[in-house]
Amino acid sequence: MQKNIVLVEGAGFCFGVKRAIDIAFDVARNYKERVFTLGPIIHNPHVVEKLKELGVYPLEELSKEKSIKTLIIRAHGIPKEKFNEIKQKDMEIIDATCPFVKRAQSLAEKLATEGYQVVIIGDREHPEVQGIFSYAGPDAIVINSSEIPILNKKIGIIQQTTQPLTKVKEIMNELINSRNEFEEIRIFNTLCNFTSKRLQATEKVARNVDLMIVVGGKNSANTTQLARLCKNMGVKTYHIENAQEINKEWIECTTTIGITAGASTPQWIIDEVIDKIKEFIN
Ligand code: SF4
Structure with a gap:
């Protein structure tokens, strides 16, 4: 049986997240000492792990780490009081808050x-x-x-x-x-236009497929929103974080598979998901 894979246009990183990630990787390349982000830079454990390997660590509380020289503020931004508190400390602030x-x-x-x-x-x-x-x-x-x-x-x-x-x-x-x-x-x-455009594009694809695979962190609000949208449309939907979670049986009884991804899902994870589905199809 011929099977089709349809990738939603604009799936994956939005402008603000891409910008924050680029800043974090740039810092990782250029700074010798450990760098911290206040909270995970994005809601995607794979990206957070990759950054850790390069010396960029997520921090829940400032007080938990004494030797911070450089702190990256993530795309979501932080409360004003916290920003002012950090400014008083002897550290470099790299503000990656989405514009x-x-x-x-x-x-x-x-x-x-x-x-x-x-x-x-x-x-x-x-x-x-x-x-x-x-x-x-x-x-x-x-x-x-x-x-x-x-x-x-x-x-x-x-x-x-x-x-x-x-x-x-x-x-x-x-x-x-x-x-x-x-x-x-x-x-x-x-x-934000990015979110509404992705929702619209996802809805359009979900209307014409018999299975939707939504890729992104389980703790990502916008990915959960995409999965909810597809489920509410009555389409069989699976919310996964990576290609390893795909079950061959999902693919066997479908002809058209739609793929969408949240704003914090990197392209390489989307590519792995597509490859895995192709592997099951062939
Ligand atoms: S507002 Fe949020 S969703 Fe929109 S571009 Fe910025 S980080 Fe991305």
Whole structure:
């Protein structure tokens, strides 16, 4: 039986993650001493391991390592207080925060300074949101569902860069129609094109295949989002981190296999997945 493999356009590293990874590998090549990243540079254990071999180590807490000379800040960014704390220390900071995340941080700060209560649509546990929240002033609030609390009369809305547009629209609709009596609502679009384009491209492919393989870290929010999208469309979907997880039986009873990957999945892992599928087909 003829089998086809369709790779989603734009699968894998987004601009911000690629930039952060390039910075980390560049530092690894040019620095002799050990270098640290605050948290794993991306949600992909394979890349983190590769960097460790080259002398770039993830650090959960600054206090756990005493001899830090150089610290890389990952694409998600970090809270303002932490950034200021690090600046006081005698170490070099290499800021690899994605420019789109930086923009969301600056807009949050600007809105707070101008007297708006900042409403962030996103996941409050996500490091990017925690970073943006720290710039958003004392009244800031994170909303992640259609349950809208009582808000100030003047609010400014921004979004976690990776939130799905449909969900953002739903929440904004509920917010506008809530029992709040607003005088002014200011909205900035801080959604990232890379994420929405990848979601759209994945949806398009998932519509025409009988199996979707979603490649990326199990702890990667945007990869999990891709897997959820495919599953919700009723397509048989497997979320894997690497080619070794592929089971031959998945491939045997399918004719068209779609592959997509999260923003933190390197091209070499995608290539290995394609090769493994081809191996099972032949
Ligand atoms: S998903 Fe978008 S905002 Fe997030 S790191 Fe990538 S490019 Fe930047």
